[in-house]
Amino acid sequence: MAAKREKVGIIGSGLIGRSWSMLFAAADYDVCLYDIDEKQLSGAVQDIQKQLALLDKQGLLRGQLSADQQFKNISTTSDLSQCVENADYIQECVPERIELKTAVYSRIDPIIKDTCILASSASALLPSKLAANIQHKNRFIVVHPTNPPFYAPLVELVPSPWADSDIVPTTKSIMEKIRQVPVILKKEIDGFVLNRIQYAIFKESWRLIKDGVISVEGLDKVMSAGLGRRYAFMGPIETAYLNADGMYSYAERYAEMIQGIMATFREPDQFGGETLDQIQAEMEQLVPMDTLQERRKWRDRRLAALAQLQKKLNEE
Ligand code: NAI
Known part of the structure; x- marks a missing residue:
């Protein structure tokens, strides 16, 4: 029998939740994506499919799986418990407001496995504040991605002050498995690095x-x-x-x-x-204000070309 695939729960299907879903799916994780807003969730699914097709065209798909197989690794749910139940790793991606994030943690705290890693995509909120009132504070870490994560793979790992000793090495190896580039902050600081x-x-x-x-x-x-x-x-x-x-x-x-x-x-x-x-x-x-969208596309084409060049150089 094939080994059971590890489950990743992604909470919030905006810009960052979509990117995380794709990164984990490419490494063959069983990804379950949740959002409080069902329209966001269906928009996310369409967008992910489009983005995977584009990455495929650019030769920038990660891992060995086809775009279609990666897409099939992502399921969605409008039930938060279903997203986090039995998850081995959770990446929270709700807006950068402490009351929103901590409300999510208090809902999932009684449900998650004791061995699960609970990671937040927070850009600036400190882990000591985010995890202060949760039971699983020993499983909490901020995993801060760089936008756009597919072209700028850096992630900052900032563990909660109460984190178990396995949290940093395990999170680091998960990030390496999905081909991001993790750096470890030895202590928390406003704005991270x-x-x-x-x-x-x-x-x-x-x-x-x-x-x-x-x-x-x-x-x-x-x-x-x-x-x-x-x-x-x-x-x-x-x-x-x-x-x-x-x-x-x-x-x-x-x-x-x-x-x-x-x-x-x-x-x-x-x-x-x-x-x-x-x-x-x-x-x-x-850059006239009515050309911002055009200019963003110009930027993204260059980021993709740089990523292609770097991939080629790394293979040499
Ligand atoms: P976004 O606004 O694009 O997406 C947030 C999503 O969370 C929305 O789909 C919204 O419907 C959903 N949501 C709101 N409340 C929720 C709840 N209670 N439960 C489940 N879903 C809920 O935001 P974005 O840009 O994806 O940011 C998410 C996190 O990632 C933030 O903490 C942000 O600071 C961080 N981040 C953002 C970066 C960026 O460049 N956008 C870069 C690095 C980190």
């Missing part, structure tokens, strides 16, 4: 535009034609390591200069007012 770095870039970008140092167009080019090129396959630490002969040599050559520049950084500016008007106006010149 990805968003903290993203906002540090945003803070300085804002300031440079406000102070009249550079235009919006120029600033975006600094990232897309400069830093972003390197960071597509290597982080800032290895970049520094290679730019000199290791970290000691980098520090010897550049520490004084870097510290001097860092000392000129200032506190965050207010996110609004005239600078917001200026940035919006400059962006509208570059």
Whole structure:
């Protein structure tokens, strides 16, 4: 008899719930997708089928299964108990509001298996707050994906302070099995790591535009034609390591200069007012508001092409 497939319950069928469903289905998990809103759920099914067909066309389907087999691995339910009963892993994907998420946990807490991993897709809510009042707080972890998960595979793993010792290694191996790239946060912090770095870039970008140092167009080019090129396959630490002969040599050559520049950084500016008007106006010149959808498609085509290139390079 074939081994029983592991069951994954996905709660919430929006943008992120759909992506998780596809990622688990590709690795042959038995996926059960639930949403409070039945229209969302039927929309999700149609969208997943369309997305799988597109990935197939782009040569970007994961795993060995056909698009059709992957699609068949996903069932839906409008009954929350059915979604989580006997699940080995649950990924909660409801909107980023603590009262919504904790209400879901209190409903599923009495039903889930004691060995189940209860993961939240939360972008910024801390596991110590999310899991504080649940019985299964020892099984709780934040598994924060990067959007769009198919093209940007990073996931941040942030365990609850009460997590059993198997939670992090098991979640990590599940993420590797579905071909995402997990990183482990040794402790929780507001914004986790990805968003903290993203906002540090945003803070300085804002300031440079406000102070009249550079235009919006120029600033975006600094990232897309400069830093972003390197960071597509290597982080800032290895970049520094290679730019000199290791970290000691980098520090010897550049520490004084870097510290001097860092000392000129200032506190965050207010996110609004005239600078917001200026940035919006400059962006509208570059990408008119009635072309956003077109521009998103342009972005997604490039993300897909990058993913294809990276897949090819990894196979070499
Ligand atoms: P979304 O708004 O696209 O989808 C949320 C879904 O949850 C909707 O289908 C809604 O009907 C459903 N829902 C609402 N209340 C529910 C309940 N009580 N039970 C079951 N389903 C319920 O939101 P999205 O973007 O998918 O975000 C979900 C989570 O993922 C949030 O915590 C968000 O911060 C996080 N996240 C989002 C990213 C993004 O770029 N959109 C990236 C990484 C994480």
